[in-house]
Amino acid sequence: MSPELESCIMHFGEMGSRWGFNRTVGQMFALIVFSEDPLNADQIAATLGISRGNVSMGIKELQSWNLIRTQSVLGDRKDYFKPNGSIWDLGMQVMVERRKREMDPTLSLLRGQLMSHNNSDTNEYALNQMQQIHNLLEMFGSWFDDVQRMKPEQLKTLLKLGSGVGKVLELKDRLTK
Amino acid sequence: MSPELESCIMHFGEMGSRWGFNRTVGQMFALIVFSEDPLNADQIAATLGISRGNVSMGIKELQSWNLIRTQSVLGDRKDYFKPNGSIWDLGMQVMVERRKREMDPTLSLLRGQLMSHNNSDTNEYALNQMQQIHNLLEMFGSWFDDVQRMKPEQLKTLLKLGSGVGKVLELKDRLTK
DNA sequence: TTGAATTTTCAGAAATTATTGAAAATAATA
DNA sequence: TATTATTTTCAATAATTTCTGAAAATTCAA
Numbered sequence: 001m002s003p004e005l006e007s008c009i010m011h012f013g014e015m016g017s018r019w020g021f022n023r024t025v026g027q028m029f030a031l032i033v034f035s036e037d038p039l040n041a042d043q044i045a046a047t048l049g050i051s052r053g054n055v056s057m058g059i060k061e062l063q064s065w066n067l068i069r070t071q072s073v074l075g076d077r078k079d080y081f082k083p084n085g086s087i088w089d090l091g092m093q094v095m096v097e098r099r100k101r102e103m104d105p106t107l108s109l110l111r112g113q114l115m116s117h118n119n120s121d122t123n124e125y126a127l128n129q130m131q132q133i134h135n136l137l138e139m140f141g142s143w144f145d146d147v148q149r150m151k152p153e154q155l156k157t158l159l160k161l162g163s164g165v166g167k168v169l170e171l172k173d174r175l176t177k
Numbered sequence: 178m179s180p181e182l183e184s185c186i187m188h189f190g191e192m193g194s195r196w197g198f199n200r201t202v203g204q205m206f207a208l209i210v211f212s213e214d215p216l217n218a219d220q221i222a223a224t225l226g227i228s229r230g231n232v233s234m235g236i237k238e239l240q241s242w243n244l245i246r247t248q249s250v251l252g253d254r255k256d257y258f259k260p261n262g263s264i265w266d267l268g269m270q271v272m273v274e275r276r277k278r279e280m281d282p283t284l285s286l287l288r289g290q291l292m293s294h295n296n297s298d299t300n301e302y303a304l305n306q307m308q309q310i311h312n313l314l315e316m317f318g319s320w321f322d323d324v325q326r327m328k329p330e331q332l333k334t335l336l337k338l339g340s341g342v343g344k345v346l347e348l349k350d351r352l353t354k
Numbered sequence: 355t356t357g358a359a360t361t362t363t364c365a366g367a368a369a370t371t372a373t374t375g376a377a378a379a380t381a382a383t384a
Numbered sequence: 385t386a387t388t389a390t391t392t393t394c395a396a397t398a399a400t401t402t403c404t405g406a407a408a409a410t411t412c413a414a
Binding site: 022023024050051052053054057077 | 371372373374375376381382383
């Protein structure tokens with residue numbers, strides 16, 4: 001393996017914890033993404049120098065994120081793993097899962113708190129802040145749901161347009177008034 | 178403190194690590210956000226039942242995220258802390274910082290790898306995947322830069338519009354062709 | 355200056371998380 | 385069915401992260 005590739009894989013390991021998984025899971029993901037052919041668990045363990053059991057757990061984790069899938073290889077009983085789609089697909093998938101893990105639990109807690117009718121003794125200010133956070137998460141969440149349903153090509157156009165979209169909105173406002 | 182507020186603060190503690198900081202930093206942030214009046218370090222330590230040193234480190238962390246700021250209280254030498262803006266501002270700030278910590282390092286590593294001219298021995302496929310990741314991060318990053326410069330009101334409009342923006346884009350396409 | 359109030363630092367302890375590797379479970383083959 | 389290949393599990397251990405609290409540093413007032 002080239003030193004460039006190796007340092008890339010190590011980097012993904014270091015970043016792993018910031019992206020929501022641990023070092024070896026990050027490395028495993030990078031290795032699978034940068035390998036043209038599907039890899040089996042033994043290959044992953046040998047390449048990264050980690051135990052077979054660790055690989056097994058890492059695979060489970062990556063599958064729970066919908067980032068990898070198996071592919072059977074003719075005449076081999078082992079499971080082979082490859083990325084679950086293009087880089088674009090994987091990026092989207094990471095966002096979907098992070099939203100689930102980082103926003104949904106808080107949104108549902110806040111919804112519960114704000115719904116509950118025995119809030120008479122909770123101070124007004126805190127309650128209002130909770131409402132604000134709830135609204136922000138809800139707005140962002142439903143925006144993401146919406147946007148996710150767009151066709152990748154259209155979404156890419158939108159991304160590239162950036163704040164230019166503000167101009168288009170103004171244009172629309174003028175036209176529809 | 179009401180039990181509702183308390184469980185909210187505990188929840189923010191549990192979520193802390195998913196948002197990029199540790200449990201007590203998460204709790205401290207929640208406590209500050211839900212308190213109408215600024216709090217000093219001793220109050221924070223006492224309320225959360227953690228050591229003074231831990232609070233000092235947590236404050237440093239929250240300041241490095243630009244999430245809190247000091248406010249001096251007349252006739253008191255202690256530092257008092259309050260959120261650095263509205264919930265909207267704080268949400269934005271979290272995104273800004275996470276982008277810095279989660280995307281920028283990878284973007285610059287990849288840029289370096291792809292620029293380097295001794296890639297002759299790095300396999301084509303891996304190099305191409307790196308390019309794809311680089312492009313995705315770059316596109317997303319500059320979109321975020323752009324969008325961040327928009328006025329909050331306009332940005333909120335855009336968020337609420339969701340995929341409706343796709344329709345507007347089509348409209349624009351028809352008009353400008 | 356001095357000294358009291360306050361904040362920061364950081365070595366060691368505690369808590370948490372990650373990893374190993376051998377045993378158990380599962381799956382495929384003969 | 386028995387045998388072999390493969391994967392998973394999980395108790396023990398290792399590594400890492402977080403937290404404490406006392407000492408050092410800083411700040412401010414007299």
